[in-house]
Amino acid sequence: MARSYNFSAGPAALPLEVLQEAHEEFFDFAGTGMSIMEISHRSGVFIDIARQAELDLRALLQVPDRYKVLFLQGGASLQFSQVPMNLLRGKASADYLHTGLWSGKAIEAARRYCTVRIAASSESTGFDRIPAPAEWRLDPGAAYLHYTENETVHGVQFATAPEAQVPLVCDACSSLLSKPIDVSRHGLIYAAAQKNMGPAGVTVVVVDEALLDGAMSVTPDVLNYAHAARADSMFNTPATFSWYLTGLTLRWIRRNGGINRIHQANQAKAWLLYRAIDASGGFYANAVRPEFRSINNVPFFLADSTLEPLFLRQAESAGLMGLKGHTHTGGIRASLYNAVDLPAAAALADFMTHFQRAHG
Numbered sequence: 001m002a003r004s005y006n007f008s009a010g011p012a013a014l015p016l017e018v019l020q021e022a023h024e025e026f027f028d029f030a031g032t033g034m035s036i037m038e039i040s041h042r043s044g045v046f047i048d049i050a051r052q053a054e055l056d057l058r059a060l061l062q063v064p065d066r067y068k069v070l071f072l073q074g075g076a077s078l079q080f081s082q083v084p085m086n087l088l089r090g091k092a093s094a095d096y097l098h099t100g101l102w103s104g105k106a107i108e109a110a111r112r113y114c115t116v117r118i119a120a121s122s123e124s125t126g127f128d129r130i131p132a133p134a135e136w137r138l139d140p141g142a143a144y145l146h147y148t149e150n151e152t153v154h155g156v157q158f159a160t161a162p163e164a165q166v167p168l169v170c171d172a173c174s175s176l177l178s179k180p181i182d183v184s185r186h187g188l189i190y191a192a193a194q195k196n197m198g199p200a201g202v203t204v205v206v207v208d209e210a211l212l213d214g215a216m217s218v219t220p221d222v223l224n225y226a227h228a229a230r231a232d233s234m235f236n237t238p239a240t241f242s243w244y245l246t247g248l249t250l251r252w253i254r255r256n257g258g259i260n261r262i263h264q265a266n267q268a269k270a271w272l273l274y275r276a277i278d279a280s281g282g283f284y285a286n287a288v289r290p291e292f293r294s295i296n297n298v299p300f301f302l303a304d305s306t307l308e309p310l311f312l313r314q315a316e317s318a319g320l321m322g323l324k325g326h327t328h329t330g331g332i333r334a335s336l337y338n339a340v341d342l343p344a345a346a347a348l349a350d351f352m353t354h355f356q357r358a359h360g
């Protein structure tokens, strides 16, 4: 079997072991004579899977008991609306840090529900950094402060979580489970599974119980965190197959040494690519200030942009897939999520060096 090196931004590479496990039990899950997709979410078989996935996620992230862990649907994009619907709790405004394309989308969505205060923005410098905390204009009366831990398109990442006097809300869509995060400093963290922890279809929400029960009255029941929490994320039929595959991926992360080990590996992969970019003498360029460079997504440009289609074609011929940059920025982007291994990053770094030799 030939597996490609997959640098897609999401849906993204899954661990081969996870795919093999799912393959082995695809037609007959645990002697039931049924596929896991054909089994009721209310059955003991599925409830065990759901419970184990939650236990594994709690163990990996060291989630304190006072937090609920929810497995929802609608992607991280739905959280852009679900967060204000549930967390405004009668307040008129929320603070947002604008650090790239995805925080921009969260801001636009929230504007339908409240006054959005941009506490800081790096738009004027092309989203090349996280603005210095001394420049933030935080409102102590805000319902919450929202930040995007890793900007998937611009490749900008927070070094540490912001300090906040109000509940801190984190879009960790492209970084949850790829590096340590101090859950106890947050009111709510959300991430879709399709990058670092599974396939598309499941969105994980980790939320402080103290923030539940304040949803706006217009909030549909299916979008009310409190209902989801009371129903163990089974208020309605959940995405059972995605949840199951996410569970297998969480187990795989635990088997492979947990968050600290995976973080070290992720740093090593990113370092290989940034070194190839920085050593290229300007042939390749990444616009982000080094201290804010993402370990999850490495966007870069060729100084001669007319070479980019050739770069992508030759990369694909070499089995290096999913490297086309986001339509918003163009260029190249390598996503280095948990299931992308070091040999994949090394193969891409080698390819970059060879391509430069041939065309530089």
Ligand code: PMP
Binding pocket: 009, 010, 074, 075, 076, 077, 078, 102, 148, 150, 151, 152, 153, 171, 172, 173, 174, 192
């Ligand atoms: N936030 C970030 C940081 C993302 O990278 C993405 C997806 N690329 C989203 C939100 C939206 O996720 P979804 O497609 O699951 O709605």
